[in-house]
Amino acid sequence: MLALLASRFGLDAADDAVQDALVEALNWRAVPDNPAAWLYTVARNRAIDRIRRDAVARRRTLDAGADLAVLHPSTHDPYDTEEEDDMIVDHSEVGDEQLRLMLLCCHPALARDAQVALTLRLVGGLTTDEIAAAFLLPEATLAQRIVRAKRKIRDAGIPLSVPAALDERIDALLGVLYLVFNEGYLSRGDAAGARVDLMEESIRLAIRLMGLLPGNAEVEGLVALQLYVRARTDARFAGGELVLLEQQDRSLWDLELIGQADAVLAAAMSRGTPGPYQLQAVIAGYHSNARTASDTDWPAIASVYGRLLEATPSPVVALNHAVAVAMADGAPAGLRLLDELSGLDDYHLYWAARGELLARAGAATRRRPLCGARSTSL
């Protein structure tokens, strides 16, 4: 919806208008037959109201058109609301306005933190103070980040179009959603109840993206991964304390969500184009479908970590791989892999895992818990 409005009124005006419509939606007494259409109509009217209200003041100081129009800066007059503006014409296969807005938010000319803020603001519809609270940033910082990003989109001429390098852009978008999800996942222990649930938000957006890009196995992989992790979230905390996977009360896991994740992952895998998100989902799936911790299929998990390590070599993945190998083949095998790792000296989980494996191998006398090493294995 925002994309449709943005194409007519420019990003700023559309953004505000959708917020107005959403506020109005809170006052619904009965849900309209077609909420999306209703919301669009309200937002459109609000956009026109707002533009009319602002027009006089703005015209004094600003060149009409240059301020709001993102799409056609030189020709587009956002105040001319009587005339039907051309919708974006695009003959590519991916023609959805909403997808284009998502892709715009993740344009590589925007910094990653701006991509995250814009995606949540423009696609997710979160308010600036909600996003600021979710990322524990001052609202002014976040607001400025969004203003700067919008300004760059407008001034540098970043287009609302499907990019030629679509796969790369989808990767960036998935990266943003994954980051939002992890921010929510890692912040679960915080008592701050006012924080928006970033996990829910990321899942919502990823599922929407799955609808916009049907048949994209990595999008499905990310959805499955998130659903698996979400299904186990309620068991992750007991009395405010973090509970490791091994000790979790598995009766608290949401079997329905796990079933959905299984189905989405099966669809993804059937496409024969494995990627990092699918591989992580496969690992999460093995954990989620183990009825007890001792039922966990560690040899399979170790093997998938091996593939993930080939696809996305990183010290953290290598660490998880080593831990999985230790669980499958014994602590000495895991330790051998850990010894080959470098670049993790500052990573506390490396030392936690190392201590645990040494303890298990009998090389240390005092047993320490596997401090969260497996909590990194989604």
Added chain:
Amino acid sequence: MQYMILIYTPEYTPLKPGDPGFEEWMAPWVEFNRTHTESGALLGGGQLQPVSTATTIRREFGGGDTILDGPFAETKEVLGGYYLIEAADLDAALAITASLPLPGGSFEVRPLERNPVM
């Protein structure tokens, strides 16, 4: 929209006509210029002489001018040339920039102000 492409590379000595390999070195540049001139994208451009030829006027706020030998900033990569192009949007400008026949460097793409004051 108009965009300026600012080409920063480690300083190197360009080949001159008659040098061995000059034709091979020039060919992709000729191609770049021809392609983007024919499409109407290329409005202008130029290669700068080495940084050793640079002179900088430094004007302190509220103070006078000092004329200095050398570039504005000593950096590993130096401004070696520029193109002024016309492109529909940033993606089109980036596509042209990405086709620069250079093995390495930083190619900064900046939109020109639409209502210039100068």
